[in-house]
Amino acid sequence: DTAVSQTPKYLVTQMGNDKSIKCEQNLGHDTMYWYKQDSKKFLKIMFSYNNKELIINETVPNRFSPKSPDKAHLNLHINSLELGDSAVYFCASREGGQQFFGPGTRLTVL
């Protein structure tokens, strides 16, 4: 009965690689998000998708690209990974004013 799920939970990779993080929500929500939480626990919005259309795109490098195959999924693709990309990435979905967060994916770039 998981509401928002992410895979993988942990991701360790080398600099320069391309990787993807998957997110699925079974809540029927129209809007999904990706957030990045740095080592100091600061959470910052990266992307927002509503009905498969990108609503906002904060100052995120274009190496990051969200892709939504359907309303229940919002995957995050990252090209040419850099050391500074190491962080915990959270997917979330929204109903009304409440956001529901996934468990996070800890990405470590070596």
Next chain:
Amino acid sequence: TQLLEQSPQFLSIQEGENLTVYCNSSSVFSSLQWYRQEPGEGPVLLVTVVTGGEVKKLKRLTFQFGDARKDSSLHITAAQPGDTGLYLCAGASRGGADGLTFGKGTHLIIQP
């Protein structure tokens, strides 16, 4: 760019004491939310305040939204070790459609 200043960043107190966490901004938000995050998990919503001056209570936790909807506070009465965690305030604009603006969090430790 909207910013939320959250204080204190770290707080360690003894069980049974009271505490207050503050969240301040120069911007007006349509609502302000408080989340709690446990290690290895995503943030979980505690409360949403929408109306200026609104006060909400959740057991020993009292949340208040400033009259101008620019600031909020979280007050915990008689803190328990189970209250230990990371508390995050987050502001929503346009009902949250653009995502949430988070404060930098308060790491709270309640010592037995």
